[in-house]
Amino acid sequence: MSSLRSLLFCITASGLHCALADVADIQADKVLVTATRSAQTADSSLAAVSVITRADIERTQATDVVQLLRDYAGVDVARTGGAGQQTSVFLRGTNSNHVLVLIDGIRAASPATGLYNWATLPLSQIERIEVVRGPRAVLYGSDAIGGVIQIFTRKADGLSARAELGAYRTRALQAGIGGGDQRVNYSINAATRRADGFSATNPGAGYYYDPDRDAYSNRSLSAKLSAALPQDGKIAFNVLHSAADIGQDPGNMAALNDLFGASLSTSPTANWTQTLTLGLARDRQDTRQPYFNTNVDTQRWSADWQNEWEPISGQLLVLGLTHTNDTGSTFDIDSATTVYDRSSHNDAAFAEWQFKLDGNSFQISARQDRHSSFGTHNTAQLAWGRDFSKAWRSYASYGSAFKAPDLNDLFHPGYPNYAYPGNPCDPSLYPVTFPGNPNLAPETSRSAELGLIWRPVNASELRASLFDNRIAGLIDAGTTCPFALTNIGHANTRGLEVAHNLNFDSWQLQTNATLQQARNTDTGTELLRRPKRKLTLQLAHDLSQGVSLSAEGVFVGPHQDFDNITYGTVRVGGYSLMNLMLRYRLAAQWSIEGRLDNVFDKRYEVVSGFNTPGRGLFMAISYQARAGAPSP
């Protein structure tokens, strides 16, 4: 009977537990699990990442990408003239084609030149920029030797509009509308900007000097649509159309850059997510100059399939397959001939494994590319990070990266060779010089980095990184006639980046400093247009009654540049600039903004022989419905 008594005991004393097991009798404290929202391009605890948000862009009131990007450590920006002129971005002292530019996940550079035309995209079309320094080849492929600049186009929330007037007869308009909820959301944003400008060149430009003003205009439209699918799925479409007309010395250029993207992501199981992305990029550049009238038309199709698998919480495996197809043609107007019309394609597979061990974070990744021209190429990267205390974190990484030869490098037939005094190549023997070379291998790099993050309080974060890049196989003209392109150069860039962000009360202070050395290790000479030291300071203060004030100081050291008169090198002096910004919030949705550029009207050069903006005032009035809504 005792068993029956026990049974009774269960039924009577704790029978209610048996019968009502679905009802809890203790409500435990909520467990709060937090994580810092990570940058999308790279893990900011294992790499040097700077994130520029819409709020940052609006606070600095930068008028173009040069003014915005040059403030950041490890980034040098050079432009041959004023707004709209050709802009080159150098990350960590590497070449301007060693930075991968992505717009909404799609490669934006021209497959022919390997360069992105920054003049086509105004800042009013940009929601967010992530600047990652260091090699990123494994996940992103070619070009990411110095790093990646990932641009996310504007995501309108409600109605927004902005009208701007400024120096050099600058006028700009932007209007956008967007909305939706967790299920479906959309955004459309249109912008146009033009300026009469100033002469891009001064007499130091030699042959290129033309004192006329070089105007520019651009217009762009971005649209996005995304919808949530069951099981954490998502389908999204995005389109960006941007076009620019630019007056140059000499001549002018019309540029067009169209990007289309579609992505579908699903979670077949709770710990596996897959994303399929299709992209189409179209880039056209029509150049009209005396003796040089060409139309370059390129297209790039890409398909990416990426899988993320998390077998155990904290251990992540990423596997991806990608295919890209580049087509480019160059048409010469004067001779009415097609200079070349060629294509290349690339397939790649990559894997990345992230895991934690005893408080250390590790990231091991590898990739293999198979290119229609240069065949197989492998890259790999290893990164480690550790929190030494709540405030200190250290990370280190070593990786390889590459830059695939672009269509011009591979297939351009060369430029007609004419007789002139001192011509080393006899035109009868060499009808063309500087031809491309279909046997080119990719430029390769190996980089090491050591980083430190100090965050004693939430309001203050200091990031420092030491880097060293060894680049080999740099594509350049050969040393013997006809000077065909070959993998000939070696370079070494190394330095220290320091970035500090301080936020307290209504004050914000950002400091960015770079010390670097970029050399051609074959000749021992300094690489051009990369200053050895740079310091920028941004101080912002929110006063009462909706007024914000900011001041920005830019201090750049001297650098070596190409001398357009002697064809040798020339030392370009350093410079310092000060800019002031004011913003006044009139009402909940209206703001008036003003920026005084180059307060002391300093005359300086960033590229030898080319002018830079003097003192200028830019004013704008803007409207933003649902002001304060955060952007993702």
Added chain:
Amino acid sequence: MTQRLPFYLSVSLLAHLAVLLTWHGVPVTPPNLTEPGSLQIALVHAAQQASSIIAAVVPAPHAPSLRHTSTAAHSTIRTHRRHNARLAAATPITAQTTPTAVHATNGAPTTQLITSNLSADSEAHLQNALRFAFNSYFSYPAIALRHGWAGVVKLSLRLEPDGRLSEIRLIQSSGHSALDAAALATAQRIPPLHEVMTWLQGNSHVILLPVEYRLIDG
């Protein structure tokens, strides 16, 4: 006693049916707690119902405080009393610990054996021990972090007297299967919570555990 077993069984069955048909749910957040959602030991609910059943079973003039048990002890009560006496011996009884509205069906006093075993101190200790234990095991799943998923997962689990966790179930989804699965997997990996055993007093409890995964901007 044996001849009356069928009688007691049928009374017990009737009482069970009566309770099952009229049960409206456990008031998990009692009205006069200052902090909503904080740990609350509502042992009184189990004990209260048990005692009301026992009261029904034992034809006594009033439901006795089982600690001061009467000598009119039927086997069921004796078993129960032995069980509770063990608990009573563990800690000194100081104050009523749970300020809940206890619905004793026969007007019995609200002081029940199990709750009265725990002082306000003990309850606080159990709360802290559970909070510390749970907080140290959960971490943000990597895929959810990459995709920006966040939400609250509600789990139900049974905390055994020896500190083991069993019957781990998902009560409410966060809207993202990655977070739900991560919370369940983490709970299943939590080893026996020996440090809370002392405060459990040999009872098992069903715990409703909310886990919030939240992303903060860096």
